[in-house]
Amino acid sequence: MFKRILVGLDREDTCGVVFDQALSLAKATGARLMLLSVLTPDDKDSPAMPIYSEVNYYSPSMNESIWETYKKRYQEYEAKGLNMLREFTNRAMIEGVGTEFTQNMGTPGRAICDLARTWEADLVMVGSHGRKGFSEMLMGSVSNYVMHHASCSVLVVHDQPQTQAMDESPDESASLASVEG
Numbered sequence: 001m002f003k004r005i006l007v008g009l010d011r012e013d014t015c016g017v018v019f020d021q022a023l024s025l026a027k028a029t030g031a032r033l034m035l036l037s038v039l040t041p042d043d044k045d046s047p048a049m050p051i052y053s054e055v056n057y058y059s060p061s062m063n064e065s066i067w068e069t070y071k072k073r074y075q076e077y078e079a080k081g082l083n084m085l086r087e088f089t090n091r092a093m094i095e096g097v098g099t100e101f102t103q104n105m106g107t108p109g110r111a112i113c114d115l116a117r118t119w120e121a122d123l124v125m126v127g128s129h130g131r132k133g134f135s136e137m138l139m140g141s142v143s144n145y146v147m148h149h150a151s152c153s154v155l156v157v158h159d160q161p162q163t164q165a166m167d168e169s170p171d172e173s174a175s176l177a178s179v180e181g
Contacts, residue, residue, distance in 0.1 A: 002031045006121040008112040008142065009037050009084070011045055014127035018157045019088050022125045025155075026097045034119050035088055035101040037081040038108040045080065047073035078103070109145030117151045125155045 007022040009015050019035070026033050040046060047070055085101040092099035104111045116124050128143040143156045 001029045002026075002122045003029070004034065004119065004121045004123075005031045006034045006036060006112065006116050006119060006124045008108065008124065008126040008146070009035055009088070010108070010127065010142075011037075011043060011081070011084070012127065014157060015084070018125055018127040019091075021155075021157055023092055023095060023097060025123075025125075026092070026099075027095060031097075031122070033092055033097055033099040034115070034121065035085050035099065036112060036115055037085055037101075037103045038111045039078060039081060039103060039105045040108055043077075045077055047077055108142045109149065112142070112146050113149045113151070121152050123153050123155060124150050125157065128156045128158045 002025065005022055005026055007018060009018060022033060025031065041048075081103050085103060089099045089101050102115070104115070112124060112126065115121075124146055126143045126146050128141070143154075147154045147156065
């Protein structure tokens with residue numbers, strides 16, 4: 001069945017659910033996991049680049065302390081992602097699942113699809129926040145992008161209200177889509 005499962009993890013509430021389902025599937029199939037976090041300026045935790053409204057560009061020499069503050073906040077943002085990946089990797093290794101991780105910069109959907117292709121994943125697992133219509137158009141949908149561009153099958157774990165999630169088994173909260181590459 002599946003031997004190489006790529007798991008796209010964001011820093012939202014669904015992250016733990018996606019990882020837990022990936023771990024269960026990997027244990028059941030004997031698959032390896034690749035955990036991926038993508039650093040992007042669109043992330044709510046990403047530090048904003050300092051902007052001066054009266055100039056059309058930013059030069060670090062304009063104010064070295066602002067630049068240093070930004071760099072420090074970005075390093076913290078980067079470290080937070082790596083720590084999350086290490087914690088999930090340690091949990092998987094304790095469960096006997098071979099796991100590796102990487103953290104990339106860029107557009108999440110594209111980064112997931114690129115890694116799925118180069119790592120030769122059999123399955124990609126991503127979370128969905130259930131954005132529809134105008135909200136999806138404005139904020140985008142990583143899961144939608146991955147379903148349409150991945151070179152392998154995609155399992156989307158849907159974000160659910162807490163009360164509904166407790167009434168369903170973990171397998172009922174996911175959907176599998178096979179995508180032609």
